[in-house]
Amino acid sequence: MNTISPLAFVHPNAKLGDNNIIGPFCFIDDNTILGDNNNLQNSVTINFGARIGSNNEIFPGASISTKPQDLKFKGEETTCQVGDNNSIRENVTISRGTASKGMTIVGNNNLLMENMHIAHDCLVGNNCIIGNSTKFAGEVTIDDNAIISAAVLTHQFCHIGSLVMIQGGCRFSQDIPPYIIAGKEPTRYAGVNLVGLRRYGFDNELISLIHEAYRLLYNKGVLAEGIEEIKRNLTITPEIQYIIDFVSGSKRGIIR
Template sequence: MNQISPMAFVDPEAKLGDNNIIGPFCYIDKNTVIGDNNKFYNSVTVHAGARIGNNNEFFPGASISTKPQDLKYRGEDTLCEIGDNNSVRENVTISRGTASKGTTIVGSNNLLMENMHVAHDCVLGNGLIIGNSTKFAGEVTVDDNAIISAVVLSHQFCRIGGYVMIQGGSRFSQDIPPYIIAGKEPTRYCGINIVGLRRRGFSNETIDIIHDTYRTIYANGIIKDGIQEARAKYPGVKEVEYICSFIENSKRGIIR
């Protein structure tokens, strides 16, 4: 049974699962689907197109599936999909998709801290920690287990690799490859995220291989040649292949 405050509004067309708590002054629009065991503290807005999983918590002022801040948006029916076990803190805004991709996606087990923004058609993975006031422009992709500090600004279409640590206040318009620390001004490669990788259970041997892979790629004058050399050194190592394929598929180029 859902607990809905008499001071909240839930559209009759909204589809709710079971055991949700909807606090005062929340607004749940039509064309929304909400799973089980979610908690909406006071003053949360869930706009049309939201698809929310289970066991999430939304803090006051959060606005989910907002109209995209994109002048090309013409009112088409699009979605904002949010997985399970997320903590969406105060004043977080997550836009729904546009005709470009149709859906903004936030995975599961993420912490989205106060006042951060996820723009239209972004794809956020799982296990992310994203700091206060960080902003993702349209169609940014963030792979699993990244940690992004406060007040980070990401240009549209950028991709952020898994297991990275991005320094607070960074701003960038190129892709950030996996397993690294990125920071300084302008944002650049600052070494391997050793502490983060150890916390995630990576062995010292694997960390050494990742470190040597970046040394090989960055030291080579031509990145394509560095990738070829790294693959030859460590055939079949999934972490090396992830790094190499990430760089090969980068459309904006990688930070150096």
């Protein structure tokens, strides 16, 4: 049974699961779906096209599936998909997709801190921590287990790798490859994310291998030559293959 404040508005066509709490002054629009056991505190807005899973806590002022801030958007029917077990803090805004991809996706077990923004057609993985006032422009991809500090500005189409740590206040227009610390001004490679990798269970041998991969990669002026050095000199574990695939597939280039 859902608990809905008499001061909330829930559109009659909205589809709600079970045991949701809908606080006062919440607005749930047409063409929306909520799973089970979500807690929407007061003044949460769930807009047209939202698809929200279960066990999410959404704090006051958050607005999910907002109209894209993209002049190319012509009102096409798109979605914003949010998974399970997310904590979406105060005044977070997540736009729905455009014709480009048709959907914005936020995975599971993420902490989205106060006042951060996820623009249209972004893809956020699982177990990410994203700091206060960080902003992602359109079609940014964030892989699993990324930690992105406060007030980070990310250019559209950028790709952020898994298990990175990005320093607060960074701004960048190139991709952030996996397992590293990104920081300073301008944003650049600042070493391997030792603490994060150890917390995630990487042993010293694997961490040393990742460190050597980046040494070989960044010692070459041409990234393709660095990738060939990695292939010639290192054991190609799944983690090293991920680095190779990430760098080879980068459309914007990686930070140096």
